[in-house]
Amino acid sequence: MLHRRTFVKLAAWKTSGLAALLTCQATGKAAPVQSPGFAEAPFRLALDTTMFSRHKAREAFRMIRRAGYRFVELGPPHFHSTDISAQDLKDLQKQLADAGLTAVTAFIVHCMSSPDEHRRQQAVTWWQKSIDAVARLGLRLVTTELTGELARPKESGAAFRKSMDVLLPRFEQAGICLSVEPHPGDFYEAAQPTLKLLRSYGSRYLTYLHCIPHTFFLGPSIREVITEAGSLITHVHVADSFRTERIMARAGVGLHLHLRPGLGEVDFRETFDGLAAVGYRGAVSVQLLSHLDQPEQTARRAREHLQEVLGNRLVT
Secondary structure, three states: OOOHHHHHHHHHOOHHHHHHHHHHHHHOOOOOOOOOOOOOOOEEEEEEHHHHOOOOHHHHHHHHHHOOOOEEEEOOOOOOOOOOOHHHHHHHHHHHHHHOOEEEEEEOOOOOOOOOHHHHHHHHHHHHHHHHHHHHHOOOEEEEEOOOOOOOHHHHHHHHHHHHHHHHHHHHHHOOEEEEEOOOOOOOOOHHHHHHHHHOOOOOOEEEEEEHHHHHHHOOOHHHHHHHHHHHEEEEEEOEOOOHHHOOOEOOEOOOOOEOOOOOOOOHHHHHHHHHHOOOOEEEEEOOOOOOOOHHHHHHHHHHHHHHHHHHHEEO
């Protein structure tokens, strides 16, 4: 039986939206959000621009193109989504075009699950501004973190739902999918409770971001995590990490790294075989946060390593 909220949405949607949502209701999973024109290629490689935070957008984009990428995930240093003018957006679009790059998504994090009510309300305000900026930029996918506090899962979960009561209708109205990852230190670090929470909404605009460097937090078997997530996956972050017992503790952050693929202990073949098995057909963004000193060289070597692993399954 359809929920009342779902029925109202169905009545207003066009045929394509209707079919997608009916599929969600029948399977209990969110319909995958895929960009047209890439269905024939399993994995489309993008690069998160955050590693180039020491460089202004124009220079960063040129360096990224020289490293062999055509697609990017806009990171906060280069897309100030809460405070960006119409002219700034035009300039950003031109800088991307001049470099020969296409933005496939933007990585935006506001503390929407904070148990601190003032902080949560501020995050909702910032998200509303970010949604407007993303829509004006023409993107249809946004990636984010679950946020909240690991020590306060009940209060953080309640805060997430309060925020989604306001934000999810805005995402749906704008036609923008929000892809959410459980992050080390968030109120959920593992995949299973996160997937259950996301699926409880039954919305194709609230989905799962599979973050590969979080492999050693997500569950005991990465293939089982990917299989359970299935069609709820709408984006993938790519980086390497070591098992938690090999990493020095940092206050307030769960033990993980975002290293160049090949430097850590993640089994990338197993991971990408799992993604292919569940039919994932979307972008994978290299998100390297540990190589700010040599971003262009590291980005190039990451691409080369992934090409060795994936062969013709990777579109660059």
